[in-house]
Amino acid sequence: MRRFRSIRSRLFLLFMGCMTGILILMSFLYYNRTLSIIHTKVSDIAEKNISQTAGLFNLMLQGYNSLSKSLNSNYELTRLLQEKSSNPAVSIINERTITNIIGAAYYSRDDVLGIHILSKDGKVYSYERQFAGVIDNNYAQTEWYKKLGESSGNMVWLGLYPGSPINTMQPQKRVFVFGRKLYDLDNHKEIGMLMIETNPSPxxxxxxxxxxxxxxxxxxxxxxxxxxxxxxxxxxxxxxxxxxxxxxxxxxxxxxxxxxxxxxxxxxxxxxxxxxxxxxxxxxxAEVYRTTKFLIVVVLVLIILSTVLASIVSRNIASPLKLLIREMKKVEMGNFSGSVNVDSFEEINSLVSSFNRMVHRMDELIETIKASTVSEKNAQLQALQAQVNPHFLYNTLDMIYWMLDEQENERLSRVVLALSQMFRYSSNWEEAARTTLGRELEQIRHYLTIIETRLGGRLQTEIAADEKWMNAPLPKMTIQPIIENAVKYGLEPKEGVGLLKVSTEVREKKLLIKIEDNGMGMDGETLKRVRETMAAKHQRDAGAKDVGPRRGIGLRNVHDRLVMMFGETYGLRVESELMHGTTVVVAIPIPAEGEGEG
Incomplete structure (x- = not known):
């Protein structure tokens, strides 16, 4: 035992001596090198930054200069600024043309906030974001006007202003202002002044x-x-x-x-x-001080880690610990089937045994939670299905259909057959109430047969679903409640012929089934209540009473079943406008190839 301790001490001292010497030497060299780099780099960075900034300003100002030159070189603008007409209609057309030319220049750049042209005869033409034309009548006495008047046609950079220097009604928001005199390029005659206001953010x-x-x-x-x-x-x-x-x-x-x-x-x-x-x-x-402090902290931390590592190595427990860590990483990745077997010190053996028991217990708990979660979801799904699970005697309806067919009452027999098919479809809740889009649309066609007969030509329907999505899985009785709401609340109260369309499209990696009608629609308050009814899951979980229109309850039921089957990112979205109709979008995952077949 004493010999074991002596080896541990020697290994500890040897390891610590080497590590401490290397750390001190490397830290000294690193500090000197870092100090030299900081002093040399700061000047280089400062020079590069100022050079880039000067280049940015030159490019920016060149763009502003080009904008002003484009206006001064616009022949139509210079001609209209000099044209004087005694006909008011012509004057109005000229002014509108000038404003349009200024507007075109205004929209050529996103940072332009306002363009103003002051003609020689005192007229001001402006194009701004808001309050255009509210001009300070005393602008001729302002400093910026005098600077423009003293210039010889070159660009005058007036600088930053707390607000528009010419429009008194503009909000007090900082603007960068520049301008120049405008000349007739044919005879170099002064025809006015140009002032431009831009966003100072750049x-x-x-x-x-x-x-x-x-x-x-x-x-x-x-x-x-x-x-x-x-x-x-x-x-x-x-x-x-x-x-x-x-x-x-x-x-x-x-x-x-x-x-x-x-x-x-x-x-x-x-x-x-x-x-x-x-x-x-x-x-x-301060940067040098921070570097020094950081280096000291790093050295101290490394010395402490070296001490710990030397102690671990000297005690010869690195190997069993590595084995334990490797198994812990497997557990971290979700593998709970392994176990660690080591023969080391009593404390390590106890730790390994506790770890093995913990892993096995975690594996049992996870399996229990999985089974509980599946059972809970199935119970919730069955409870939701019970709200829409019809119990109809479709066999009796089949008999009535054959009796009507023998009497050649084709119209009534077609309705009874459609109703029989609907009952047969809605009463079959196998395969966890899953169906396909094709089967659901077939059920809708039966339903529409009944509705079109009852409304007597007041309903036109169109089913424009892409054939390649017919095998897409979705909960049974997803589309019919939506169409029932569309007919009952939207199309039946509407005067004249109502239109109902079912279509599909792919957007944002989702398959969207759209049910659109041109019926009565909903006002904003009703639409808000419908959306709140679908979204208020915490109220339903707590057993709160339903609120809102009956249509919201039916849509909520469909939405809940979609969320239960596919997850929170899928479900219903409702858009409606009073007297213009309603659109309900069913969002489901895009089916993988072969999914839903059969």
Missing amino acids: IMEALSNVSISPGTQVYIVDDDGKIIASSEQKGTKRPELEKLPKPSEDEKIVADGTSKELIVAANASLAGWTIYGLTPKKDIQ
């Missing part, structure tokens, strides 16, 4: 691309030092932007700046903007 999203830490502040500054847009939060101290280094065209600057910030800058050459990104150095150092 600009703000591009700003976030510059950030390399949560504390990074990004600013877009124009040539006059005015901030076009920024990502700064409320209460943040704004830096002295005029003292920051300004890059030349196509140049990127990465500078330490002050001792507290890392500064990156680049130009958006198309607009003459300068983009600045200011990242606090404490954020960069």
